[in-house]
Amino acid sequence: MTKTAWVFPGQGSQAQGMGVELQNSSIALEKFKQAEEILGWSVLEICQGDEEILSRTLYTQPCLYTIETILVDLLREQGKSPDVVAGHSLGEYVAVYTAGVYDFATGLKLVQKRGELMDKAEGGKMVALMKFDRDILNSIVSQTENVVIANDNNEGQVVISGEPNAVDAVVSQVKAKLTVPLKVSGAFHSPLMATAAAEFSQVLDTVNFSDATIPILSNIDPIPSTDAEIIKQRLVQQMTGGVRWREIMLQLPLENVTQVVEVGPGKVLTGLIKRTLKGVNLLNVETISTDAK
Known part of the structure; x- marks a missing residue:
């Protein structure tokens, strides 16, 4: 049986103007409104504003999470769904959302805190x-x-x-x-993020995770899991551990994946997969044509 994987890009894939064309969708507008209430600032305004500001971890991560989850919702509205999911660094939070582990607001609050902790990191x-x-x-x-x-x-x-x-x-x-x-202040995905990881772990402890409805291939461990506690622990470990994307890609054929859809801005992950795997159908979803409703 052939399967489809949805993969989600992380920081570095952001681009000015991303998400603007999604405003014709009532689903997107509701998400943008909800995001502004949580964040205290507008994702759309940041995405249309100064590139330097958009590139700050503090803003990049919530913007990517919001736009990618909107694309997930719009794909689902079309009746589409994946068999497995994975995300690169920040993108893993979208994968976890897609798998039904937490709702949009819970994920965004986690991403906001993660971005704040990483933005404050220095000396790396x-x-x-x-x-x-x-x-x-x-x-x-x-x-x-x-x-x-x-x-x-x-x-x-x-x-x-x-x-x-x-x-x-x-x-x-x-x-x-x-x-x-790279234009970053901290040594992300290294032991130097231990203090930030410990603080983030305390935040995660207060959040209820559900078992995933779709297997998730994690950055810290490419073996798929649907167990809520394993998924949560992997997110904690991700801050100090490496992103094992090469191994995730090699795992996809073992999961009988023959089609990979990159959901989000850019084609970074598509390029990596194209150079690594043969015979896999690759698609990109950066935007979705929507009619105002």
Whole structure:
């Protein structure tokens, strides 16, 4: 039996103007209104405003979550549904919403808190590496304190994260074809986020999760699960643990997935999957034509 996976992009996929065309939908308008009541600011205004502001973690994450969950609702209105779900970093919160673990408002409040904690993080550095010797990279990272592989995106693309000097030391020793410092203040998905993760864990403890109606492939563990407590614990671990996206992609064929739909702005995940898996049908949903109702 063939299956469809929905995957959701995370921070870095945002773009000015995203979500604006969704205003013709009553579903979207209700979500935008609800989001403004929770956040205290307008997602649509931020998405149409200054790019620097939109790129701040504090704003990026709630904006992406809101727009991607709206797209999920609109796809469902068309009678579509996935067999498995996964999201890249922040995108995992949309996957959890899609699987019915919590409602829109609960997820948005978690994302808002997560974004605030990450936005306050200081003293870290993240650098993307493209085309390198993986064995050499793994060896150097294992021998260097205070640096980890934060995002394992595919065989030839990773992000390392940690203390600036440690990150620079790894970069200087690995002969990557391209290195790109990320515009972040903190060492996301590394042990340096332990304090933020502990605070976030306390917030999560107060939230009731339901068992998922759709299996979720997690960043911290690509083996699918529907268990509420496992899903919650994986979200806590995600803040200090790496995004194992390469392994998630390799898991998809084992789940008999033959079609992957990227739901959200951009085509970052589609590109990664295209370079990793053969024979998988790839689709993108960045917007949905809607009639005013």
